[in-house]
Amino acid sequence: MEWSDPAIILSLAPYGEGDQRAIVLTEANGAWHGLARGGASRRGAPVWQEGNLIAARWVARLPEQLGTLTGELVHPAAALAMNDAMALAVLRAACAVAAGALPERAAHPAAFLGLARLMAGIGIAGAALPALVRFEVELLRELGYGLDFTACAVSGVREDLAYVSPRTGRAVSRAAAGVWAERLLRLPGFLVGDDAADLPACRDGLALTGHFLARDAFGARHAPLPSARVALYDLVTRRINGETHAG
Amino acid sequence: MMGPEIESLVAQVARLPGLGPRSARRIVLRLLSEREGRLLPLMGALAAAAQRVVVCSVCGGLDSVDPCSVCGDPAREPMICIVESVADQWALERASVYRGRYHVLGGLLSAIGGRGPEDLGVGRLLARLDGSVREVILALPATVDGQSTAHYLTERLAPFGVRITRLAQGVPVGGSIEILDEGTLAMAMSARRLAE
Numbered sequence: 001m002e003w004s005d006p007a008i009i010l011s012l013a014p015y016g017e018g019d020q021r022a023i024v025l026t027e028a029n030g031a032w033h034g035l036a037r038g039g040a041s042r043r044g045a046p047v048w049q050e051g052n053l054i055a056a057r058w059v060a061r062l063p064e065q066l067g068t069l070t071g072e073l074v075h076p077a078a079a080l081a082m083n084d085a086m087a088l089a090v091l092r093a094a095c096a097v098a099a100g101a102l103p104e105r106a107a108h109p110a111a112f113l114g115l116a117r118l119m120a121g122i123g124i125a126g127a128a129l130p131a132l133v134r135f136e137v138e139l140l141r142e143l144g145y146g147l148d149f150t151a152c153a154v155s156g157v158r159e160d161l162a163y164v165s166p167r168t169g170r171a172v173s174r175a176a177a178g179v180w181a182e183r184l185l186r187l188p189g190f191l192v193g194d195d196a197a198d199l200p201a202c203r204d205g206l207a208l209t210g211h212f213l214a215r216d217a218f219g220a221r222h223a224p225l226p227s228a229r230v231a232l233y234d235l236v237t238r239r240i241n242g243e244t245h246a247g
Numbered sequence: 248m249m250g251p252e253i254e255s256l257v258a259q260v261a262r263l264p265g266l267g268p269r270s271a272r273r274i275v276l277r278l279l280s281e282r283e284g285r286l287l288p289l290m291g292a293l294a295a296a297a298q299r300v301v302v303c304s305v306c307g308g309l310d311s312v313d314p315c316s317v318c319g320d321p322a323r324e325p326m327i328c329i330v331e332s333v334a335d336q337w338a339l340e341r342a343s344v345y346r347g348r349y350h351v352l353g354g355l356l357s358a359i360g361g362r363g364p365e366d367l368g369v370g371r372l373l374a375r376l377d378g379s380v381r382e383v384i385l386a387l388p389a390t391v392d393g394q395s396t397a398h399y400l401t402e403r404l405a406p407f408g409v410r411i412t413r414l415a416q417g418v419p420v421g422g423s424i425e426i427l428d429e430g431t432l433a434m435a436m437s438a439r440r441l442a443e
Contacts, residue, residue: 013359017264046428050391078391079430082416083437085398092395096358123433228358238402 001063003029006074007056008115010099012048014040020048022069023099024056027112031102034058034069047071049078051091051119080123086239089232090128094118094135096226101139101217114138129236130190130197133205136213137191145169145216147208149192152176161192166211185211203236253279305375307351307368309333323348327375328384329400331355331393335386347384350375355392356399367396369403382410389416389434 007024010031015021020039025031039048047054053075060067081087098115102108114135121127137147146169151158153170162174163184171192177184186204189195210233214225249257253275261271278286303315310316317323326347330336336349350372354362383404387393397413404411417435418427
């Protein structure tokens with residue numbers, strides 16, 4: 001049994017002294033576990049970092065075995081994100097959410113392409129955070145928990161959609177929300193139009209997708225949202241409140 | 248074939264880093280065949296280390312006195328270099344490029360390893376920032392976990408107004424551009440500096 005495919009490294013756990021137990025995401029094979037021999041060694045460590053896009057090869061004698069993963073670096077997303085706290089937090093959150101939410105060995109091409117887009121722009125200031133929100137919306141759709149931002153669930157109008165029902169995941173217009181607005185999740189404008197994806201809008205987006213990820217994708221497995229995802233939300237909130245330095 | 252004492256010794260040695268059962272048997276055989284010259288001195292050294300070596304209550308390093316000889320040295324510069332492990336501290340001491348003090352975290356923030364901010368012992372570090380410390384150097388690995396920890400510590404240390412620096416990352420000494428991985432090249436390019 002073997003396959004060769006471009007893959008994004010989602011998760012790494014030390015195994016022995018120089019090896020890593022890895023989860024990678026590929027377009028054709030989905031999330032896949034394997035042993036990266038030498039993944040923690042001096043030579044392998046630059047390649048085997050979360051978020052990196054690699055040309056991966058998986059080999060095992062039987063399909064049900066863990067198998068061995070080898071890889072050649074294609075896009076060093078981890079290195080590009082390392083100097084920026086926000087970019088690194090986005091990278092860790094995206095990888096942790098994908099590793100925890102996607103079922104093993106089931107192809108989810110849209111999730112792979114969404115994550116690949118996110119990692120391609122991870123070094124561009126201001127682009128990574130909205131890209132993560134879009135990726136999480138795409139991931140929810142891919143997992144069967146799609147959110148519906150096409151029209152207001154109450155009035156049917158397609159304009160001025162400003163909220164989302166936390167129960168159904170359908171958009172609600174500002175006028176229809178009325179006094180219920182405080183009970184609804186805010187829908188950031190950049191998800192339905194060309195509005196600027198500033199920090200408050202991104203925080204609203206993270207709260208929106210975080211609610212449905214926690215309830216549906218992770219809740220179905222009785223697992224909490226990954227700590228890296230929670231830490232990202234906290235970081236964005238602190239930045240908005242001006243509690244931390246930029247960088 | 249082997250007595251239980253030898254088997255037990257082989258099993259203990261085989262659990263050490265870098266060793267397996269085969270190399271453990273070779274080591275045990277050498278120790279037993281040179282009892283006076285190797286086994287007894289090793290036993291003495293192990294017993295002394297087990298009895299005397301302690302974790303420094305200030306920096307988290309290892310020494311036979313507490314506070315350790317680095318923390319207790321008045322000639323050390325008023326700087327703190329934060330490292331992941333004692334091995335990193337020893338590497339910096341070997342290089343003789345730094346004459347300040349250390350702070351050993353004992354690990355990094357890691358979702359997989361289940362280490363959160365509360366496990367880093369940041370309180371012990373912050374308690375050392377009494378105004379006499381001029382600079383804090385973050386000498387943490389250039390990995391996702393290492394740099395996440397560095398960003399977290401930067402955020403926690405910022406209110407103290409102390410100068411915070413990080414180790415440079417890029418082309419290693421003796422490294423040819425051609426053989427460097429793309430990640431190192433990207434970091435080296437972004438950290439380029441003015442040629443003088």
